[in-house]
Amino acid sequence: MNRIFDEEKGGRVLAFGAHPDDLEVGAGGLLARLSNEGADVTMCVVSIPNRGDERAAEARAGAEVIGADLFILYEGKPCRVEDIPMHELVGRFDQLVGDLRPDLVITHSGHDLHWDHGLVNRATVSALRRTPCDLLSFLSSPEMNAQSRSYGQCFADISTTMDTKLAAISAHKSQLPKLDLESSRDLARAMGRISGVAYAEAYEVLRVRI
Numbered sequence: 058m059n060r061i062f063d064e065e066k067g068g069r070v071l072a073f074g075a076h077p078d079d080l081e082v083g084a085g086g087l088l089a090r091l092s093n094e095g096a097d098v099t100m101c102v103v104s105i106p107n108r109g110d111e112r113a114a115e116a117r118a119g120a121e122v123i124g125a126d127l128f129i130l131y132e133g134k135p136c137r138v139e140d141i142p143m144h145e146l147v148g149r150f151d152q153l154v155g156d157l158r159p160d161l162v163i164t165h166s167g168h169d170l171h172w173d174h175g176l177v178n179r180a181t182v183s184a185l186r187r188t189p190c191d192l193l194s195f196l197s198s199p200e201m202n203a204q205s206r207s208y209g210q211c212f213a214d215i216s217t218t219m220d221t222k223l224a225a226i227s228a229h230k231s232q233l234p235k236l237d238l239e240s241s242r243d244l245a246r247a248m249g250r251i252s253g254v255a256y257a258e259a260y261e262v263l264r265v266r267i
């Protein structure tokens with residue numbers, strides 16, 4: 058398994074999720090692996106539509122399992138991403154990118170069929186227009202994206218962090234009836250078969266410097 062960043066460098070990673078649990082489901086294995094490898098990982102949750110305090114606490118617990126810092130963009134203000142004007146969202150992302158100067162950004166796929174997820178993709182791409190960093194995107198949920206055109210071309214080996222990913226998803230207790238842990242494991246196993254490892258996550262490569 059190749060390291061993503063040099064051992065001495067560590068690396069800074071910023072991940073955007075529209076709602077609590079999106080990042081754990083879509084990218085939890087890679088984020089946990091990057092954290093284990095010494096990267097500074099920040100998970101940014103854009104909005105919490107309802108049950109604010111409860112879901113913020115679950116998001117904190119999920120980030121802690123992954124070993125990431127958590128930043129909730131609109132904490133204490135119940136909203137959906139589509140309620141936020143795009144210029145304001147891009148401005149907030151700009152600010153975060155300027156503060157954290159990430160080497161790698163991970164965000165929702167532009168092919169995600171959930172409207173809020175697509176908006177986060179657009180805002181991320183806009184916010185990175187002047188920032189040289191790598192950019193990967195993920196599909197949050199295969200069940201919701203059966204008609205999507207892309208499942209990605211880059212496979213991250215998450216064999217060492219599969220159980221951490223499931224533990225991080227499980228931190229979202231209020232969502233557990235909707236979150237099928239076995240589906241997450243099955244999908245990671247299938248992506249692992251494709252890429253020759255036990256478990257993997259698939260990403261679209263939007264920008265990678267080699």
Ligand SMILES: [Zn+2]
Nearest residue numbers: 075076079174
């Ligand atoms: Zn979501």
